[in-house]
Amino acid sequence: MKYIVYFMMLVMIAGCQKEELTIVEGEDDEAFTDDRQLKSLLMSVVSHDGSFDDIVDNSSCFSIDFPYTCYYNGYPYPVNSIDDLAIFKNGDELIPEFPVNITFADYLQAEVPDVTAFNQLIDLCANGSLYNDIINCVDIIYPVRISVYDPSNSSFETIIFEHDKQTFQSIVGFEGDRIASIQYPIQLRMQNEVVLTINSNDALKTEILSMIPFCE
Structure with missing residues (x-):
C-alpha cells in the first residue's frame, strides 16, 4: 500500500511542476520587453509631450x-x-x-x-539630438497591471501603472533578464475619442502603428 501512496505523490509533484513551467512560459509569451519595436512604441505613447x-x-x-x-x-x-x-x-x-x-x-x-x-x-x-519620440494621438487608460518575472531568483511581482511618467520610467528601468508582461485586457483612447479594448501584444502594436499617420 505504501508504494501506491508513494507513486501517487510522485505523480502529484510532477503535475505541479508542469503547471508551474506553463505559467512561466505564458509570461514569456506575452513579454513586451523582448520586443524592441513594441517597447519603443509604448515609450513614445507615454513620453512627455x-x-x-x-x-x-x-x-x-x-x-x-x-x-x-x-x-x-x-x-x-x-x-x-x-x-x-x-x-x-x-x-x-x-x-x-x-x-x-x-x-x-x-x-x-x-x-x-x-x-x-x-x-x-x-x-x-x-537637429534631433534630444529624445523626442512622441505619439500624442494614443493614450493608455489607467490603471494597467504589469507582471514581472525575474529568472535570477524565480520571483514574480505585479506593478500597477497609474500614469504616463511612471510607465515610461518603469519601462526604461526594465533591464537584464527581467521579463515584463502586460495583464490584458487594457484599453486605449484614440485621437477620435474611440476607446479600444486590447487583448494581446500583437493587437497593441497594430493599433498604435495604425494611428501614427494621424498624429500631429
Whole structure:
C-alpha cells in the first residue's frame, strides 16, 4: 500500500511542476520587453509631450514647468497653467523670465539659467539630438497591471501603472533578464475619442502603428 501512496505523490509533484513551467512560459509569451519595436512604441505613447507650450519655447522636446513668467510686448505675464497660454497665437513673441525649470520628453528635468542655454536646447531639439519620440494621438487608460518575472531568483511581482511618467520610467528601468508582461485586457483612447479594448501584444502594436499617420 505504501508504494501506491508513494507513486501517487510522485505523480502529484510532477503535475505541479508542469503547471508551474506553463505559467512561466505564458509570461514569456506575452513579454513586451523582448520586443524592441513594441517597447519603443509604448515609450513614445507615454513620453512627455512638450508641444503644448511651443509658442514660448518653440520645442516639443521639452516644456517649461509651471509657474513661470513671460514677457509679452515688454510686460510681464504670469503663466500658471496651459490655459494661460490660450490667449496667444502663432507669431506672438513670448520671452520667459530666467531661470526656468524644464521637463524633457523622457521626464528628466533641468534648470535653464539664461536665454543662451535655452536657445542651445531649442537647437538640439531641432537637429534631433534630444529624445523626442512622441505619439500624442494614443493614450493608455489607467490603471494597467504589469507582471514581472525575474529568472535570477524565480520571483514574480505585479506593478500597477497609474500614469504616463511612471510607465515610461518603469519601462526604461526594465533591464537584464527581467521579463515584463502586460495583464490584458487594457484599453486605449484614440485621437477620435474611440476607446479600444486590447487583448494581446500583437493587437497593441497594430493599433498604435495604425494611428501614427494621424498624429500631429
